[in-house]
Amino acid sequence: MYRTALFLFSLMFLSFTQLACQQESSSSSAPTASTSVAAATPTPAPTLAASVSADGMKTLPNGLQFKDLVVGTGKRPRYQQEVKLEYIGKTQDGKIFDQGKLNFKLGDPEYLKGWNLGILGSGEMDAMKVGGKRLIVLPSDLAFGNIGVPGKVSPNATISFEMELLEVK
Numbered sequence: 001m002y003r004t005a006l007f008l009f010s011l012m013f014l015s016f017t018q019l020a021c022q023q024e025s026s027s028s029s030a031p032t033a034s035t036s037v038a039a040a041t042p043t044p045a046p047t048l049a050a051s052v053s054a055d056g057m058k059t060l061p062n063g064l065q066f067k068d069l070v071v072g073t074g075k076r077p078r079y080q081q082e083v084k085l086e087y088i089g090k091t092q093d094g095k096i097f098d099q100g101k102l103n104f105k106l107g108d109p110e111y112l113k114g115w116n117l118g119i120l121g122s123g124e125m126d127a128m129k130v131g132g133k134r135l136i137v138l139p140s141d142l143a144f145g146n147i148g149v150p151g152k153v154s155p156n157a158t159i160s161f162e163m164e165l166l167e168v169k
Contacts, residue, residue, distance in 0.1 A: 060123055063139035064114055069162070074130025077119060077168045079107045084167035085119070090160050097152040101166070114142035119165065128165045135162050
């Protein structure tokens with residue numbers, strides 16, 4: 001069920017970005033190199049402060065996209081606290097590249113920047129609460145960057161995580 005939902009989300013996301021690119025290129029009076037390339041290449045959704053797409057995903061200025069699937073009712077974590085998290089990581093084509101349960105300290109540079117932001121909140125995104133489930137889509141600079149994960153995630157890839165905050169220690 002989650003795979004089907006993420007696949008449909010991915011299709012809607014790609015359709016949305018393609019439509020946005022087409023509208024941008026048709027609104028200019030003369031095509032330029034940048035609008036021609038933009039129309040041919042799907043790009044991430046606009047990064048205006050907390051812009052909201054048709055499927056309810058919100059986009060922050062740093063490119064992180066999120067949607068609360070379940071709003072938790074428990075404790076909110078703080079920077080440097082240890083949390084227990086259950087997650088499923090997927091590539092843009094919906095393939096699972098990692099999943100499991102993990103204990104880690106928020107702010108630890110060993111983990112993805114996007115995870116810290118996705119759990120602690122950023123700007124117009126509230127911190128998760130225990131029991132909450134959130135879908136986050138991370139641009140490459142908040143994920144694995146230009147290195148990727150050999151054999152699993154391409155360099156400069158946008159990835160997504162469905163995460164559930166299980167515990168704040």
